Amino acid sequence: EAGVTQSPTHLIKTRGQQATLRCSPISGHTSVYWYQQALGLGLQFLLWYDEGEERNRGNFPPRFSGRQFPNYSSELNVNALELEDSALYLCASSLTTTSGGGNEQFFGPGTRLTVL
Amino acid sequence: SQQGEEDPQALSIQEGENATMNCSYKTSINNLQWYRQNSGRGLVHLILIRSNEREKHSGRLRVTLDTSKKSSSLLITASRAADTASYFCATLFSGGYNKLIFGAGTRLAVHP
Numbered sequence: 001e002a003g004v005t006q007s008p009t010h011l012i013k014t015r016g017q018q019a020t021l022r023c024s025p026i027s028g029h030t031s032v033y034w035y036q037q038a039l040g041l042g043l044q045f046l047l048w049y050d051e052g053e054e055r056n057r058g059n060f061p062p063r064f065s066g067r068q069f070p071n072y073s074s075e076l077n078v079n080a081l082e083l084e085d086s087a088l089y090l091c092a093s094s095l096t097t098t099s100g101g102g103n104e105q106f107f108g109p110g111t112r113l114t115v116l
Numbered sequence: 117s118q119q120g121e122e123d124p125q126a127l128s129i130q131e132g133e134n135a136t137m138n139c140s141y142k143t144s145i146n147n148l149q150w151y152r153q154n155s156g157r158g159l160v161h162l163i164l165i166r167s168n169e170r171e172k173h174s175g176r177l178r179v180t181l182d183t184s185k186k187s188s189s190l191l192i193t194a195s196r197a198a199d200t201a202s203y204f205c206a207t208l209f210s211g212g213y214n215k216l217i218f219g220a221g222t223r224l225a226v227h228p
Binding site for chain 1: 146147149156158164206208216218
């Protein structure tokens with residue numbers, strides 16, 4: 001069974017540009033999560049999508065946005081890139097969560113975004 | 117601030133030895149998950165332990181959870197050089213809307 005896939009593997013942009021990162025969840029998973037792993041800041045939650053809707057958002061500015069498509073794949077868009085956006089962006093997926101319990105989140109290999 | 121705090125920050129052992137990593141957290145949780153990350157790549161899910169569980173095993177891995185002390189430990193027995201990686205605990209706290217909160221991680225080095 002294929003795991004979570006992300007593209008591209010690496011992305012280099014300049015300040016002010018926009019970046020689009022893509023994620024395909026494990027087959028059968030309807031929830032997709034985005035996390036940022038920046039040097040010195042650790043892993044931080046960005047966004048959670050389930051059934052096409054944004055369910056939760058981390059403490060990031062509005063220029064970080066995304067969406068989930070009918071096939072449950074997802075895009076993360078980062079507008080007006082800043083140098084500090086340079087990081088490894090990790091996508092994870094899980095089964096639809098039952099109330100209260102939560103499920104395992106399985107991660108993809110990540111997209112390394114470098115902003116020059 | 118981060119929910120989970122791992123201890124130690126770094127651990128260096130010889131092959132065959134056991135490695136123990138600890139994680140503490142601050143609020144009530146639904147579950148706690150342990151992950152491994154090799155050289156800044158993606159996270160590999162190791163074990164999920166729910167708040168009503170006290171211990172779980174998976175191969176050479178043993179995870180314990182003490183909700184009264186708000187702490188968990190990950191034990192890797194008979195370590196191998198391939199276990200060299202960073203290990204993170206992540207908590208899903210009650211009412212957390214599926215947002216995992218990660219600790220800073222423990223860097224484990226296993227020497228042949």
